[in-house]
Amino acid sequence: MNVKCVCGSGLGSSLLLEMNVKSVLDKLGVEYDSVEHTNISSFSKNGVDYVVVGADVAPTLDFPKERMIVLLNILSKDELEQKLKETLKI
Structure with missing residues (x-):
């Protein structure tokens, strides 16, 4: 599994x-090939x-919505964990 983390500008x-x-993936025991970051x-x-x-940023990204994890609060690990579980059906 390859995951890309995308922000609007810059890379922070x-x-x-x-x-x-x-x-979060490590905590959940989910194996992945790569997790990388980039700007839009x-x-x-x-x-x-x-x-x-x-x-x-999500509305401007050309990517299938069903494979997009959209966060309201990018700092929230709880929201990230919940949405990863939903998307990955864990």
């Missing part, structure tokens, strides 16, 4: 998302299984 918030996604202008959906993104 997407790096934070990447660290949180790795932490550099995003490529090739080879990406899931995207983690803030609600502010």
